[in-house]
Amino acid sequence: MYIRILGSAAGGGFPQWNCNCPNCTGVRTSSIRTSARTQSSIAVSADNKSWVLFNTSPDILSQLQSFDKLQPHRTIRDTAIVAILYVDAQIDHTTGLLMLREGCPHHIYCTDMVYQDLTTAFPIFSMLEHWGGNTIHTIACDGQSSFNIEKIEQLSFTAIHLDSKAPPYSLHRHNPHIGDNIGVFIKDNHSGKSLFYAPGLNVISDEVKSFMHQADCVLIDGTVWRDDELVKLKISNKLASDMGHLPQSGKGGMIEVLSDPKLNNSRKILIHINNTNPILNEDSEERKILIKNNIEVAYDGMDIEL
Template sequence: MRVLGTAAGGGFPQWNCACSNCRSVRDGDKALKPLLQSSLAVSANEKDWYLINAGPDVHKQIESFAALHPGPGIRETPLAGVILTDAELDHTIGLLSLREGSCLTIYGTETVRRCLQSAFPVFPMLKNYCSWEWQTLHPDFRQQAGTLGEGTIIVETIPVSSKPPLYAKSSKGGESPEDLWEAGLVLHNESSGKCLAYFPTLLSITPAIEACLEKADILMVDGTFWSEDELVKMGATERDARSMGHLPISGPSGIAEKLASYPAERKILIHINNSNPILKKDSIERDALEQYGFEIAYDGMEVEV
């Protein structure tokens, strides 16, 4: 199974904040480079590809990878579907840009489907442009993406959070803790017997999540913020990392400490916010992570599972 990824997180426009790590980019610092929104393209047969989330950069991401280019027929595309981990704008707004591609299958939880019918009405907006099939992801059993055979990817859905996107929060409250707004995915390659765990957001490590991280051969895990109060110190927001739904990388019970004991072949930090110092190649924070065997995701990163 071939996996192609892009690395950045959502939230703030790339390289448009006031922290010292980002300010140097405007001065031509080659140690820092703007990244596209976090996403994956996955294929088990090099012919049928599935996007894991579709953000505002989806056209740039497709153009950057020849295997995703359309053709040779009219409206022919190697994209077979999109698998959504949540309904956040930075993971779903790209669906509007994919309206020219008909016959795509969209996968997501039932909570995400309802949201894309109402709070962010992507499907009503697109109904006159294309016909897409919806497949609901259930945490109770594994599902296949694609038809049986060499192109099949087995998807395991893991509950992460019942926290809705800000735009979907009800002013009256009433959100149900049973609503599965955010999920992690374990992608299984039955041919190799290996699997990849993909968690672009992670607030806590539940027993179910821990079991996935322990068995996965490759981990791609939330690396949004280095520290708990990263954005608060910048004056960008009053909310800390955890209140925004992300465990910080550093500190007691942070992502790095928790992932250190897992036996995965590769541990890759993804969904990295532009305020995070690990984006700077010569930073102390990045050097410390790399010495402990962590990798920092980058645009065009490829892995085999």
């Protein structure tokens, strides 16, 4: 299995266009050791030829241009993307679909709740009917029903419900539904290797923990270092947990979760990293703590092979 990190930042990217936090100022002035990042998205393949795109960030065009494997090579109009899978209906995970309108219809996999949001509150599916629409495949997220995708049958996909938040514009924002957010367990049926992908995660349920323990690589929510990170910087009055993200530090935080001995043989990588998170500074004490705990930080262009 091949995994390409197309974008590793949370919404707004890094640096964020209107932010003067220490990280954003540091990357603009080259005063800290770091690298710019686009908004979260990955691509997965079994053969390095046919790819499933996970989410379509607002930065999708530059992400596709940066990865030769997704460039048109065969016919006058062409793509190596055989399907798109959405883990939620957030703006920073879906807006880029509008930039792919010339390729409609796409094969899109999502839950009923994501389909509902993207045809009502943020109706990009409905808008794209004018360009030929898309073929929608709704998926269950019971943690038991695996599915395959045409042209990439070597991989099996299992969706797992996550306790997080629906988008602010969703009818479910304050009335959570199963399917608002999912993690995905991807298994290569030839090699037996597997990936657990969850860029937005607030609570580690027993089911989530079970899939993490099975995975050879855990690619997981790295949004913030501390729960009150945005409050301390006077950027917001909301805690990370209010927005559906589990911080890395503190009791029960992501570092503690990933330090489980059952994950000792797994590769552990943080993705969806907010511009305020000190782990973006490669010389920070927080980054040193991650290194000590064998936890990596995703970056744009990172390749993972399982």
